Amino acid sequence: MNRSDMNNMAGSPYLLWRVGSLGLLAVVACVLAIRSFSPTARTRQGLMLAWAVAVVAIAASAFVVPEGVSDRALLNRIDPASGVKCATSIFVLSLPIVALLGALMGRAAPTQPRLSALASGIAAGACGAFVFAFCCPFNDPLYVVVWYSVGCAAVAGAARWRLPRRFRL
Template identity: 80%
Template sequence: MSSDSLVLDLSADLVPVRRRHMLREGGLIGALGAAELAIFLGLGAMRPDMGHMAMSPYLLWRVGSLAVLAGIACTVAIRSFSPTSRPRVGVMLACALAVVAMMGGAIVVPAGLSGRSLLERLAPASGIMCAGSIFVLSLPIVAMLGALMRRAAPTQPRLSALASGIAAGSVGAFVFAFCCPFNDPLYVVVWYSLGCAAVAGAARWRLPRRFRL
């Protein structure tokens, strides 16, 4: 059999693949995150003092930094699904941005925290629930990014999976930020980071399994 005949035989049953559109994929992720936030708030989970705290430097830091991080991380994840992408730089950028956001928390510490012990500020029982909530809220985003990843052709699926986990964790943390009643930046840095790290680790472990590495 000639090579031309072999190629024709192998390609005879192929069906056209819909071309990727990154803006559409980003819109899907944004719509899913917005739906999660609407459902979560519709269930009455918004912190009761949101009207009073909405313009406070602390809450603006928390919500604003998570919104920027989620937007950049989702862009990095979606771009990483392209076969010509090199996601390492994007992942490093997202991690660097997260570190800068954490450092920014040092300038918005509310008054009255200096006399509290480290254990009181961390509130481990509530913190574990916080990290767990972020993990659960991130799962739909992980699933959506995993589906988009399977439809694409990433050449570095491990890094794409890690980028997807960072993006999903950031979106989950952003949604939860409207409901979390704690005002201590140390609490946010520790427990939000733990929740996002768990999501990133789970995505990095699970998503690349459908790809030959």
């Protein structure tokens, strides 16, 4: 499913912010997750870097608000009914990445499997959000920050809960 207005939005600062920040976060988080599988990894420092990238991306959203969006009521801006669908879509799109990173984690030797699982969940969530960003019809950065964060947090939580169960702690 593509956006019907993709031709008009392709060069907009808003879409560039959304796709660029999610792409950067996905790359950073994937590198972090894969590196966390090494016995010598410093996973906490990598998680802090991913957190910093996410905070900078959220802060940058204040500079790309399309005209007329900020005049709407808060509930209309975050549109909970559509937001739940977006978060669910991000979760579903992330499942193959969680499975892949879980398989890689199972073949590696992480000394901190809980943190590696969390890093894998963050990476998978960011990848799912990146893919979904191309078809999401909403142009409000507040909507993206709220619902994409919910979707990514759900993936990270599920991965953190499920993946370490395969390892002895």
